[in-house]
Amino acid sequence: MQLEARLQEGITAHRSGNLEAALAAYKDVLTDNPDHPDGLHFLGLLHFDAGKPENAIILIRKSLEQNPKNAAACNNLGNILKLSDRSDEALEAYVRAVEIEPRHQEAWKNISVMLEGATNNDDLLPILREIVRLDPDNANAWHNFGLSLMLAGHREEAADALERCLEFGAEAWSDPVWHARVLCALGRQERAVEHLEAVVAADPDNKVARYQLAAVRGDELDQAPEDYVREHFDGFSDSFDDVLKNLDYRAPELVAGEVVKLAALRAAPFRDIVDLGCGTGLCGPLIRRYCDKLTGIDLSPGMLRKAAALNVYDFLVEGELVGFLTSDLPTHFDLAVCVDTLCYLGNLQPFMEALCSALAPGGILIASVEHLDDPSGPDYRVDPTGRYAHTPAYLRRSAEAAGLDYTKEKTVVLRRELGKDVHGLIFELRKPDSDDR
Template sequence: MNPRACTSLQNSSGDLLADRRYAYAEACLSEGDAEGAAEMAEQTLEIAPRYAAAWFLLGRAREARHLATTDVAHHHAALRAYGNALDLDPHDELGARLRLVQIGEGATLGAISPAYIRALFDGYAARFERHLVDDLHYRGPKLLVEALGAVAGAPASFGDVIDLGCGTGLMGEALAGRTRSLMGIDLSPGMLVEAARRKRYDRLVEGDLGPVLDGEPSGSADLVVAADVFIYVGGLGRVMTETARILRPSGLVGFTVQWQAEGGLVLGADARYAHGDRYLRRMSDEAGLDLVSLDPAAIRREREIDVPGRIVVLRKPPSPAP
């Protein structure tokens, strides 16, 4: 799941000639002509020097030239171009910070900005479910519901449920008939429009996970789920702490992650975070949650290869006996 959306910053420079040069640059890059793309992007910037998307495209072209030639000058040129794009796009709708991290500059945590995720999925919403289910053989919600159902003493109804990063509502569909109330949270207005149209949730909230969870009352949920969401979040400390706060005693947390063998947290070449078992155990301990299960699973396939993942279920400890 690696969509590319057309963002508002990419639509136009405001100058027709610059836009034509930019279109030529994009075409060159898509055809494998990185040097031609760089030249056309530079011509675009001569006309429209504050066009963030052209700086970003120049960074991609110079990055490609560096990979092809190992000439360090192209690497430095890519760093400068991405830096200029980020200066002109401080919310990072284009994803320049992510590209910088991938070529060795900047902190891994926070590399994927909320603005980038919002733009990415707004352009993806209409075909989201078809792509995941048909092309990527996505099974996260089904596997997550099965893992929750296997918990000892699992109730017939999961009660009041919050779905983190709900998207168009595949997780909501998997939970159909097993909730008292179902709330969905997502950064993307486009995704929430689709979720509302499908009528899978009682309440939908647009926003970043941390701030939205901050606003929820303590002890107000029986279950919190997150299916294929943490691949874009990375550090889970704040989310786990807030989740533990809003859960009722004995409440459950169920989520999927992309897995990596070294045990920590990494940002992969596929622009997704992967979490190791050691990291997941530490996050649950720090949040005061008990680990119920940590099972290997292939959540989806890419290029006909299973992507390694984990299905994780945590539980908040019960109230102390009086």
């Protein structure tokens, strides 16, 4: 009893941030019993908090040797392995957690995030199949089983599993529209529409569901509504960076790579760069050294809080792109970057005209968009994901109509999502110098 009381003192000190007191308590426990599983587990977490992840992994693995049935320790081990870029081992740890405790919510969430960027889940699929057989009312298991089936190429069985998820009701999911988007990708559009109509009927103020319903039905929309974008990304801001990392998201690096090429041709840094739709600031640290001043703008206050924590932006503005670019700006930008923000705009003409007014003569935009490779079809199209794709011809035409020169484009893979490459374009525009006209 004294040993357990001393352990609890350590845990209490640890949670309050008193790492020195926590360390002393954990050492007392392990001096008395070097194989104490909880002492090893919490000492491992303390080592991680102190910036020693390798020590943490060793200690938590030793803890699990003593108590292999500790689902929380497996989940914590997975978190540390994931942050140490050991994704395969992390996934194994999370799966072990749900094998031990089939309703371990945090482990299921972690599995979901990792599966969205996975390409191979051969070992996971039979485990999930057995879990849903033994626990058919486990909503998280069905969700991950469907995702795992889809990654394995079993599209019909995956769609059946994800339809099963809808039977648990929208209240079972933090994102009640995700399954509808994936069902569309699997050819079950009617069921997706039916589900989204039910969500909207139950919650008419759900802006995300209303827009998603319009996108899945293929309604003619010129852009995603501002309130949808703000609400969607505010809810996504805490997990945004981790999710994109698992999707092998490359757009910020691709755009920044073009900035580096331009900077190499200049004798001095860019005076003013604006990051249009800066989000959590993924592009900011990659381009900061190439400018005197860096401004970021985004609709989502949650995203801007994450960007502010990076301490790389001189100014951060909450607002809508076109409104910002046409406002009474204190400067004209000699470079603008726009990373996967135009995928929430269909009609780009207002943006192009606003951009032209905000760029200095000779100013440049480097941007990424999703590639609509259909020369005989529409200029842009909203997909069931809620994102727009654009044709290269439309990008050129709308830029030139606004008085901008369309100077460069290249096809790229922006990320990998649900087992497939998402193709895009990195393009460059230039505002002519006054003596070019």
